[in-house]
Amino acid sequence: MMLTNNFRRLxxxxxxxxxxxxxxxxAYGENGKTxxxxxxxxxxxxxxxWPSVELxxxxxxxxxxxxxxxxxxxxxxELSVRDWSPVIEASKFKFRPRNNMVPPIVIGRHARDxxxxxxxxRSDLLAVYPEDDxxxxxxxxxxxxxxxxxxxxxxxxxxxxxxxxxxxxxxxEHLDVFVNFPSPALHEAFGxxxxxxxxxxxxxxxxxxxxxxxxxxxxxxxxxxxRGLISAISEDDTSRLAYLEEVRTIAENLYCTPxxxxxxxxxxxxxxxxxDGDAGRWRQAMIQASTAPS
Numbered sequence: 001m002m003l004t005n006n007f008r009r010l011x012x013x014x015x016x017x018x019x020x021x022x023x024x025x026x027a028y029g030e031n032g033k034t035x036x037x038x039x040x041x042x043x044x045x046x047x048x049x050w051p052s053v054e055l056x057x058x059x060x061x062x063x064x065x066x067x068x069x070x071x072x073x074x075x076x077x078e079l080s081v082r083d084w085s086p087v088i089e090a091s092k093f094k095f096r097p098r099n100n101m102v103p104p105i106v107i108g109r110h111a112r113d114x115x116x117x118x119x120x121x122r123s124d125l126l127a128v129y130p131e132d133d134x135x136x137x138x139x140x141x142x143x144x145x146x147x148x149x150x151x152x153x154x155x156x157x158x159x160x161x162x163x164x165x166x167x168x169x170x171x172x173e174h175l176d177v178f179v180n181f182p183s184p185a186l187h188e189a190f191g192x193x194x195x196x197x198x199x200x201x202x203x204x205x206x207x208x209x210x211x212x213x214x215x216x217x218x219x220x221x222x223x224x225x226x227r228g229l230i231s232a233i234s235e236d237d238t239s240r241l242a243y244l245e246e247v248r249t250i251a252e253n254l255y256c257t258p259x260x261x262x263x264x265x266x267x268x269x270x271x272x273x274x275x276d277g278d279a280g281r282w283r284q285a286m287i288q289a290s291t292a293p294s
């Protein structure tokens with residue numbers, strides 16, 4: 001939007017003492033094609049001539065991309081020290097963690113049904129969302145036509161819901177664990193659905209590249225380690241519930257409505273979400289248990 005002619009014309013009618021511009025998507029589409037130029041974006045912002053301007057990436061992944069792309073042209077990425085993540089209304093997501101996690105454990109995620117939102121490799125996809133594990137049920141919101149085309153059919157044991165059948169909040173209440181493994185080619189800017197799952201009281205399992213954004217708020221592993229991680233998490237209800245309480249609090253402080261006001265007054269560099277004490281040690285023990293040789 002900032003690079004359009006309409007925006008350029010609009011800025012001639014605006015006078016601003018301080019402006020915040022948020023970059024909430026990658027410069028590259030899921031097909032690898034360029035969506036915008038970081039260099040041209042910096043030039044456009046600099047040309048405004050306003051007294052004070054901040055260019056805020058939506059998270060660490062976009063920040064790293066900006067710095068990498070600008071370094072190719074030997075230009076400096078003039079970014080704000082702070083990120084500007086999406087703001088979510090926490091009250092819409094009731095915190096309802098499972099008191100007990102017993103088989104069959106229901107896993108799933110909600111997203112657009114687009115190739116970029118699914119793993120390409122068949123074995124990886126079925127390791128994350130199994131088709132023949134009696135202890136795991138897969139429940140997907142948003143459709144699975146991409147999987148149907150790639151695999152020659154959606155596994156019969158999956159439940160697939162199109163958008164509109166249930167609200168996101170109602171859908172998340174069906175799950176025990178939120179498991180989101182998009183295509184490695186996807187340039188994910190943030191991951192709003194991850195925060196929604198955390199607010200709902202679900203353990204979240206993601207590929208390692210999301211750790212830069214969500215830190216200790218989620219678990220990270222390879223596709224073939226998902227099943228072991230779910231098993232480890234389900235074995236200690238007391239520690240799991242304590243962990244989920246702490247990550248909900250952190251997510252509210254970082255990504256929900258009250259944080260919007262503090263952002264305007266508090267221009268500080270972002271910190272990766274971290275957990276101390278028992279909750280942090282339990283989380284690390286679960287990850288280690290899932291990656292240990294069998």
